Amino acid sequence: MKSSSFEITIDIWSDFVCPWCWIAKKRFERGLEAFEHKAIVTVQHHSFRIGAGSEVVPFSEVLLKKFGGKFGAEQLMQQVKMAGEEEGLIYNFNTMLFGDTLDAHRLVVAAREKRLDTKLIERLFQVSITEGKSIFDRNILTDLALEVGMELVDIRDAFTNTTYSKAVAQDENDVYTNKMNGVPLFIINKKYVISGAQQTETFLNVLNQIWEEQQKELNISAGYSCGIEGCQI
DSSP states (O other): OOOSOOOEEEEEEEOTTOHHHHHHHHHHHHHHHHOTTGGGEEEEEEEOOTTTTOOOEEHHHHHHHHHTSHHHHHHHHHHHHHHHHHTTOOOOTTTOEESOOHHHHHHHHHHHHTTOHHHHHHHHHIIIIIIOOOTTOHHHHHHHHHHHTOOHHHHHHHHHOHHHHHHHHHHHHHHHHTTOOOSSEEEETTTEEEESSOOHHHHHHHHHHHHHHHHHHHHHTOOOOEETTEEOO
């Protein structure tokens, strides 16, 4: 017999140099806010580096190399900027950098232990995409972490303790285990996968569908029963 209690868990993988990840984050948050039963939802953020092992370079350089010229690169940047504006986000590709975000992710793992990861994640996106500061600079990362309330001793530990590097690696391995290789990625109740920067309505519709399906299962299993202490009436 199933329990009448029900929780929705949502695991989210993203990277701070992924232009679509911030947009996906905002759309998801809007969908969750509109979900009538959001109180039963637990969200867990995870690490994924799209530039693992890369040197720090201007983001526009990466796009030029990927598309083999300005046309494709500028087309993507314009598409992202327009989508970002719809969510109230400012994309400055002329100052945005690309590289291995290991330090930033290690810091988020440490912030998670103090329940400060949500604030830090948002600031990392803002600094990387809008403000054009280097999230590959430990001094800047330290200032950001202090800003959201972390202690200096915990920040330094995040950069040096291998526990946090291992946590990032485990997060990334979980993505590959689910046969995915990119972000943004949302997995709901370890079962339902939403890949990419879907619309707000998509996130809301999936949450409502999961809720309705679970209620049907609970209703089926809610009949009277008997135990060693007697029968229900």
